[in-house]
Amino acid sequence: MGGDHGPEVVIPALARVAERRPDATFLVFGQAAIVQPIIEKHARLKGKVKFFDSEIAIRMDEKPSQALRQGRGKSSMWQAIEAVKNGEADVCVSAGNTGALMAMATFCLRTRPGISRPAIAALWPTVKGESIVLDVGATIGADARQLVDYAILGAAMARATLGADKPTVGLLNVGTEEIKGQEEVKKAGQMIKEAQLSSLTYHGFVEGNDIGKGTVDVVVTEGFSGNIALKTAEGTARQIAQYLREAMSRSLLSKMGYVLARGAFNRLRERMDVRKVNGGVFLGLNGIVVKSHGGADEEGFAAAVELAYDMARNRVMERIGHDIDAFQASDAAHAASIAQDDATSTGKQEEK
């Protein structure tokens, strides 16, 4: 029911996915009077959709607390998330109200054991392909351990969606000499280094301009700066698109040039399209929820569903579980070795 266009975009998008991922099946939650007629129009969805009538649809402008109070149990958003909790669905996708979705997902699915907070991960186009940036706005601030969690979550997603065997991970920091970076970021770097995780390659610190360069597969930061980085990049892309339009319509020659190079411009527009930077993924809960951009068109929503499919197919949840356990084991071993060192040095001192 969510997003700027609702089922008019969501259902045709599912039809596209049904063709490209023939083994996918869909549980659709929404208001029957609106959604069912659209489903019936798509022959390709026949036998692949199980529809559930929901009493309520969460509005795009509803406050998270209000949405949770009124929509718990009976809204299409809640029921879709609950289907993941009950094991009926492998993954949930919504183009609805982000705040409400995050609140409901956190309330219904709860954070995974060993993780204290969920994060929103964005797929970020780079000159090399795509990278994952997290957290882009689930929470403000993060301590060192939470940043380590984000690194592990992001790396698991990178292995499932980018096909990187041992993805490279960087911590977002400021690089100028006079400020040496946040304490928590430095501490997180130390912890990742010491853990020597087999699931990722720790690259070190990266700066804002490294994101677009594709310096690493996974960029880790706390939600405030992550959100500002994401929105600033979106803003810059729109700004340059406008510069380009202005430049191309300035003279007859540039207009002619534009006509000749139209194919190239279309390709460029596609690569710059912020709607394609789709699929913010909620990680760190007992189940995966993919948030599609509210303004996504059919292809944009289909991309979010396919991202969700890939994550389920590649068993992201299992990978996360394994990696978090591995980190905790190495962390415990590390703590024990420090305790041992202390004991040894105390022993030595006593000998003296």
Next chain:
Amino acid sequence: MGGDHGPEVVIPALARVAERRPDATFLVFGQAAIVQPIIEKHARLKGKVKFFDSEIAIRMDEKPSQALRQGRGKSSMWQAIEAVKNGEADVCVSAGNTGALMAMATFCLRTRPGISRPAIAALWPTVKGESIVLDVGATIGADARQLVDYAILGAAMARATLGADKPTVGLLNVGTEEIKGQEEVKKAGQMIKEAQLSSLTYHGFVEGNDIGKGTVDVVVTEGFSGNIALKTAEGTARQIAQYLREAMSRSLLSKMGYVLARGAFNRLRERMDVRKVNGGVFLGLNGIVVKSHGGADEEGFAAAVELAYDMARNRVMERIGHDIDAFQASDAAHAASIAQDDATSTGKQEEK
């Protein structure tokens, strides 16, 4: 002596400024053997340059603490800053080591009364023209009062350089519903609103994508997220430039289109040129220091010098002094009125 090209760029840049700002005169600090022959080559600088031989030049890779220890008193960087302190120069410009420049400027000039920390302000190109963003990396983190200081500093710079009479000021924040922004940012917004400063128009919160839109004249944030926003925007601009090159060289038609529209592309390149986003300005000290991009060419460095000229000519330091005093007065009045209210309500309670 600083920057990637040293006096080979700096001196010709001054010759350009001398032509465009006929009343400007220059104190040049550097190593005589290298700098003087270049000055002599430029007839336009005749009678406008006073040269001072300096024993030491700070290297681009020197650590700030080391630079301060070794370069204090005898380096060209220090001496240029000291000329501002002594009132011999109105403003200092350098393309050198940012960290060293910040350390020396802070040490030599000290922060202005009423201000606890300096900030680095960047001129940011937008679809509407230019905005000022600060702090882009002088320090990490800022409390509410420091954010208010940045607002006042940025507004004074906007009046001097953007010609805005009563510039609009926004606080950078995250806009999603589920996270309501940093406490310090909210508190700073409250303080600016209550102060009702005549020097600026408070717009409220802005998000990352508002920067490129030019929603406000001055965007205020703490140095960590400011630095990440700046570098992310630079990275995105470079990324899109590469997309554009790739798109235009893909087919014969697009190559022909490129040739026809070359003028438009040159114009676009100029607007996207990150070297032009020049002149990081150190604000909040007892004197203005302009940091030019190290990689600036002649025109880039000239732009930084002209920015410095405009700030001196438009008496930014006086404006800042006036505005800080006005804020402190209103803040004191506000505190007094709260105290009064408390006293009154206490009195009333006693009456009961």
